[in-house]
Amino acid sequence: MFVTIIGNLCKILNKMNYYHKPVMPTESIEYLNVTPGFWYIDCNLGGGGHTSKILEKGGKVIGIDLDNDAIREVAKKYNLEVVNSKRGLRAFSDNLILAQSNFANIDQVAYELDIKEIAGIFFDLGVSSFQLETAQRGFSFNLDAPLDMRMDQSFGATAADLVNGLHEKELAELFWKYGEENFSKVIAKKIVEVRKSKRIETTNQLANIISSVRRKSPVDRTHPATRVFQALRIAVNDEINSLKEALPKASNLLSIKGRLVVISFHSLEDRVVKNYFKKLEDEQKAKILTGKPIEPSEEEVNINPRSRSGKLRAIEKVS
Ligand SMILES: C[S@@+](CC[C@H](N)C(=O)[O-])C[C@H]1O[C@@H](n2cnc3c(N)ncnc32)[C@H](O)[C@@H]1O
Structure with missing residues (x-):
């Protein structure tokens, strides 16, 4: 208590x-x-x-x-x-x-x-x-905000740019390479389907799309969007x-x-x-x-x- x-x-x-x-x-x-x-x-x-x-x-x-x-x-x-x-x-x-x-x-x-x-x-x-918990930085699937994720906000592509701009195959590769996400292909397919009618702009939108095709992992019980968010953050900031x-x-x-x-x-x-x-x-x-x-x-x-x-x-x- x-x-x-x-x-x-x-x-x-x-x-x-x-x-x-x-x-x-x-x-x-x-x-x-x-x-x-x-x-x-x-x-x-x-x-x-x-x-x-x-x-x-x-x-x-x-x-x-x-x-x-x-x-x-x-x-x-x-x-x-x-x-x-x-x-x-x-x-x-x-x-x-x-x-x-x-x-x-x-x-x-x-x-x-x-x-x-x-x-x-x-x-x-x-x-x-601080970055994770500041909603408008767009790093967290728990806080609704524009899908940004840039550590240096003065330049470069945002996570939304990648999610809306990459081809399905490129998205799947990214989620696999930087997130080791087993459902990378299914998630990429769903993203491409959804963005045909509406640009994906926010953390909540993306988290909901991922949750609709990927259940919570029974092993580590992490949020279904954890690996994709990690992958996007690594790519946006060219971390590796x-x-x-x-x-x-x-x-x-x-x-x-x-x-x-x-x-x-x-x-x-x-x-x-x-x-x-x-x-x-x-x-x-x-x-x-x-x-x-x-x-x-x-x-x-x-x-x-x-x-x-x-x-x-x-x-x-x-x-
Ligand atoms: C885990 S935090 C560091 C926390 C710090 N050691 C402390 O105890 O307060 C990582 C920091 O590194 C910065 N960062 C990440 N990649 C960077 C890079 N390639 N160049 C410079 N800073 C970077 C992030 O913006 C973030 O502020």
């Missing part, structure tokens, strides 16, 4: 503030091995949860995020003025720099700031609770390619003995990270610090259910 009341109170407060509970904060900081006075790059700033932990340990942080709201909120938290440069929003202080950018451009951000010695780089992939582009740039930027720590939330991302770390180790460029990926404790999952699929992998650069 008490837990439910606290939970509901938190939900109300979350809607009022930029909210995201950092996943595996202690483990992340431990693996980053934060040394006071050195620079770290937080590639997924979000609500600044991990950034604040690095700052508390005396590290300096360059925080990157695609999302305007994340940059503005963290700037507000640290009383930083946000400037609108031609490359995106920026905010500066002696120990914290914020840059609105895709982390795939991490090399350009570091070059622009002229910071060469980077002791650690951190990724906490995916979306923030951004990660593939960012990892080699990140490992090039790191100083020797620097740490690269990544938390991923689904098998597609985790595979990319695992394979890239293995390649670096085979080439004797890095030492893998996490044989098996680190997962959140039971206690953390109870407090923060969104952490449950998190997997943390870390390497140390050796040459």
